[in-house]
Amino acid sequence: MPKIRALNEPRSRREILGGTIAALALVAVPGGQLLASTAEVDELIQKLAGGKKVQDGRITLDLPSIAENGLVVPLNFSVESPMTADDYVKSVHFFADGNPNPQLADYTFTPLAPKASAQLRIRLAKTQNISAVAVMSNGDVYATKKEVKVTIGGCGG
């Protein structure tokens, strides 16, 4: 049975520590939210591919292997392409299989862009795989995947 005590009674070290850990756990898993799955992300990639074979290569996806803070994870990408009027990267899409919403961002490029590349910062709820999918102007689809270990979750925290 829990000890009943006066409000002004000092708390023990263990009680304070326990409280802090409970608070951290709340930040990491907000309210037992439904998270996306690998299957869901695969489905989204297949939808983008529209029946075409998804190929490897061309995409450089730069993410930290370990992200201490899931609230701000730097993501840099670039897709190899001459970026000319008849051969360019049409769009680049990012998915996360462990976030409440699998979609991260969708970029659309025109041949005016000298390179299909950009840097952004994303939130990750937990350790998970990030997928990048590039759709070329001729309809070819390339994809790559990278795991990011997250120490403190960033979904909503």
Add this chain to the structure above:
Amino acid sequence: MASKVTPRVRMPATAKAGEIIEVKTLISHEMESGQRKDAAGKLIPRHIINKFTATFNGQEILSADWHPAISANPYQSFPVRATETGTFVFTWFDDDGSVYKSEHKVEVS
């Protein structure tokens, strides 16, 4: 929203013709994901910037659709090419209908 939304852009004001220059943008915005709960356990409604576009002399270079997983105070950098003297316009579209714009003239020699 509580704090003022201000776009900040850093890019050179001059460039050589055909040179690739880097644009760095940052906009202050809470990017409320719609997944957080307040102290009373109620979901805080989603409020994010859902789209970013970059144009040069009126022609689109790139655009980005952002989802709730984009970090607060969204940072965005990317390369552009200066072919002639002209104006780059960067635009952010807020869930609440607000539009934030930032214009930058680049002299090309």
